[in-house]
Amino acid sequence: MSFPSLRLPLVVLSIIFNCMRPEEIIRFSFLSKRCYTLTKTLKKKPKRGLDIMFCSYASIEFLDSFSTRFEVSEFSDIPEDAQLEFLVIGGTLPCFVSMNRKRDGMDLYCQYDRFDGLTALLKYIIDFYELPIENISIGADKHTKDPKRALDWVFSQQEALNECYFDCDRSSDEELQYLFDRIGNRVEKFLGVLMTSNVGENFRYTFSNEDETERRFTFSYELTRYDGTIASVLLGNRSFCMCVWPDFDGKLYPVQELEE
């Protein structure tokens, strides 16, 4: 039996929308202009931004609710047993959609390039929630130009990212050089690079700290080796990074600062 949701007062609708997860509200907004206006007006903004993957698959996740995501593919990827519905998202993105029961998310199939579909959906979500892209994971699993396209697009929309993960399994030294140049100091918290045999053994890259600002972190785990060497372990979303003291500037582990 149906529930006559649009006959409820706006205050009540607002509570209902705010009990939904961000991606459920987005799905609701797809349904009509009226649904779009209602959800956009009544929803609350999630505290965290978006996590983008553009590697073997293209997806968007809300960092506030990790378990679900929108995954964008092409018509050729449609599974035989998929139950599809046709939708035009935001009046600009025609696609077939289906629910992914395993991941509790939505799969979108676009006619042409999955990158065009992903960026159209991203524009829609960014405009809807006024959220930044916080993290991006890129890889050349499908096409060698994919990491460059993704990174160029993100930096055409915003100045910086919190975290960037790059799987350079299929990238050459030149591509890696380009990406590191492009990233520069624009990744504020964590840059993770999965190096493989495809990258030359002699490849070296030095990140400059042009503004010479100190990098600080507010939380870390400390390890002490038998010889007294201290390392700080910082946790990322899917990985960690370990800083061994003294740092590159020769600074020792800041015991005094912590004791204060």
Added chain:
Amino acid sequence: MSVENAPVVDVDEAAIPVEKKMYYRFESNDKKEFRVSELAIQQSETLNRLVEAMGYTSEDVENKPAIAIENIDGKTLKLVFQWCEHHKGEAIPVDDGSVPKIVEIPEFDAKLMDIDNGLLFKLIWAADYLNIVQLLNVSCKKVANMAQGKTPAQLRRVYLLPSDEEDEAAKRAAQEAQDPRAREVEEEFEERKRQGGNSFF
């Protein structure tokens, strides 16, 4: 002083004031009457203010007519008061700003809301009208949960959401149902606007 030496006082037990539970009587719009405890009423900001303003004594409650709640029927009001009695004495929740809103549906509430969507709609409407914050939260959460794992077509069916075309058609029908004179005035106004006139008069 030992217990044995303590002065013995006869106590008239009947004279000890026993704290009596205060109840109020409410009547739904289909004339069904309910007796609800004072503590349970505190869950509803609207009713709590109402009974405070009325200043009823226990005698008033018995002698005066039940307080009429004119826009809620008996079936819905029964659910509302069952909920209030079960949750009496609990603190009224304050919005902590979390997104999405964190609302747990307790087992009792889940059973209480195991009802058809028509009655759930009335229950939400009543919780909003009577300003029962937590009942509104749990009932809205139940409605929000209906979106889980639904495709766009399923969402349309579950939440009765018209498409753009249906919205347009409804708008046209509403305009056509308007008073013909009002429509004439509107058409004339549109015509003058097209001709570039600044003023209607």
